[in-house]
Amino acid sequence: MPELPEVETIRQTLHPLLMGTTITQAVGSSKLADLVPNQDSRTLLASLTGRRIVGTGRRGKFLLLFLDDHRIFLVHFGMTGVLVLNPAIGLPSSHTHLYLTLDDSRVLRYYDPRRFGRLAVLTPEAYAELDRRLGVEPLDPQLTAERLAARITRHRRALKATLLDQHVIAGIGNIYADEILFAARLHPCTPSERLGLAESERLLHAMRAVLTNAITRHGTTFRDYRDGLGEPGTNQYTLQVYGRSPGAPCYRCGSPLQQMIVAGRTTTYCPTCQPLPAS
Numbered sequence: 001m002p003e004l005p006e007v008e009t010i011r012q013t014l015h016p017l018l019m020g021t022t023i024t025q026a027v028g029s030s031k032l033a034d035l036v037p038n039q040d041s042r043t044l045l046a047s048l049t050g051r052r053i054v055g056t057g058r059r060g061k062f063l064l065l066f067l068d069d070h071r072i073f074l075v076h077f078g079m080t081g082v083l084v085l086n087p088a089i090g091l092p093s094s095h096t097h098l099y100l101t102l103d104d105s106r107v108l109r110y111y112d113p114r115r116f117g118r119l120a121v122l123t124p125e126a127y128a129e130l131d132r133r134l135g136v137e138p139l140d141p142q143l144t145a146e147r148l149a150a151r152i153t154r155h156r157r158a159l160k161a162t163l164l165d166q167h168v169i170a171g172i173g174n175i176y177a178d179e180i181l182f183a184a185r186l187h188p189c190t191p192s193e194r195l196g197l198a199e200s201e202r203l204l205h206a207m208r209a210v211l212t213n214a215i216t217r218h219g220t221t222f223r224d225y226r227d228g229l230g231e232p233g234t235n236q237y238t239l240q241v242y243g244r245s246p247g248a249p250c251y252r253c254g255s256p257l258q259q260m261i262v263a264g265r266t267t268t269y270c271p272t273c274q275p276l277p278a279s
Contacts, residue, residue, distance in 0.1 A: 002077045002225050004138070004171030005214035006233065007058050010083055012215075013228035015056045017085055018065065018108070022052045025101040032097045034115045047121040048073060048100060060134050060170030064127075072127045078116030080224040084109055113224070134170040138207040149200035152192050159195065160188035161263035172207070174265045175220055178242040180206045181269065187276040188260070188267045194277065213238070241268040 002010070026048040032041040048067075055066035063083065065073040075083055086106050098110035098119065110119065122130070136143055136151065151169070155162045162168055163177045172180065181188055183206035186199060195203070219225060219233030222243070226232055236243075240251055246259040246268070255272035 001079055001173060001175065001222075002081070002219065003061060003173040003176050004058075005176070005211055005235065006219035006225050006227075007061055007063050007077065007171070008215050009219045009233065010228045011056050011058050011063055013218075013231075014083070014085060014108075017106075017228070018053045018056065018102075020052065020054070021106075022103040023048050023050065023100050024103050025049060025099075027099045027101075029093075029097040031115060032119075035097055035110075035112065035117055035119045037118065039120055044119060044121055047071065059131060060137070060166055061173070062130075067121075070124055072122045072124070074118075074120045074122055074127070074130075075110070076118040078112065078114065078118065080114045081110065081112040081117035082224060082226050082230075083228060084111065084226055084230045085228055134166055135168040136170065138169055138171060138204075139211060143204065145197060145201040145204050148204050149195055149197055152195050152200070152203075155192040157192055158188060158262050159186060159190040159192050160265075160267060162192040164263055164265065169207075171211075174267075175239070175242045176210055176214065177265075178268055179210045179240060182241045182274060183210050185273055187274045188262050188269050190277055241270065244268055 026045040028041055028045055036044050052068040053065050054068050057064035057066065061076060063075040067073060085108050095113040096109050096111045100108040102108065136147070152162050155168070160177050160181060163172050163180065164174070180203070184202040186203060214220060214235040217233055217235040217238065218227055218231065220235040221232035222236060241257060244257055247256045249255070250257055250270040250273060253270065253272050255270055257268055258271050259266060259268050261267065
């Protein structure tokens with residue numbers, strides 16, 4: 001968390017407000033270095049100061065701010081990161097680790113209590129290398145069921161584990177993996193290598209529907225996540241399986257939901273709607 005819908009929501013809310021603005025001052029907290037493991041934090045601040053924001057983007061779970069010197073400010077939010085412009089909500093200064101003052105006096109703040117997020121200013125070449133390592137975008141209109149199946153069936157492991165692998169499909173985490181598999185009526189432990197074309201078509205349709213609907217609802221907020229203006233999402237009120245207690249009735253068929261651990265993550269599913277394929 002945040003996953004693809006949350007990062008895309010942050011991008012959409014910030015885009016019209018940041019385009020064309022110049023960062024006049026960049027200030028970091030004493031703990032900023034924890035968020036900049038591969039670059040000196042002072043270098044990061046200097047790289048941002050005086051730069052104009054000329055575009056925004058998203059790749060998987062990464063937010064991208066394109067700068068006028070062709071470099072890219074990259075934000076990965078980890079578990080608790082928030083990037084917010086002039087928030088109406090209070091952000092404790094002890095957890096706010098980056099302040100970017102814009103030429104219109106507004107301040108873009110990066111807030112992260114657990115400091116699992118990552119910040120970097122990348123050259124175009126460094127970003128291209130990151131881009132090559134990431135998997136396909138699930139909302140890419142050119143992604144077909146055949147291409148999706150070809151990527152997934154290379155792996156001999158549970159289907160949910162493959163969905164969580166950012167080198168295969170970029171942007172899906174634990175929340176949306178559970179929701180997508182439920183929507184597609186696929187068991188989380190379905191062997192990836194046995195996924196057929198019909199199942200891949202269901203999976204692709206479910207990915208697009210679940211992720212698009214979550215973006216429409218501005219993402220899922222349980223505790224920390226906020227959009228770029230500090231507002232919570234509402235998708236948490238429509239979740240079908242994720243976060244629900246084992247034994248709770250399935251909203252679709254009424255059967256008791258079950259939980260297990262897949263790829264180290266708690267996984268909730270309906271054994272009736274998502275039967276495990278026969279061996």
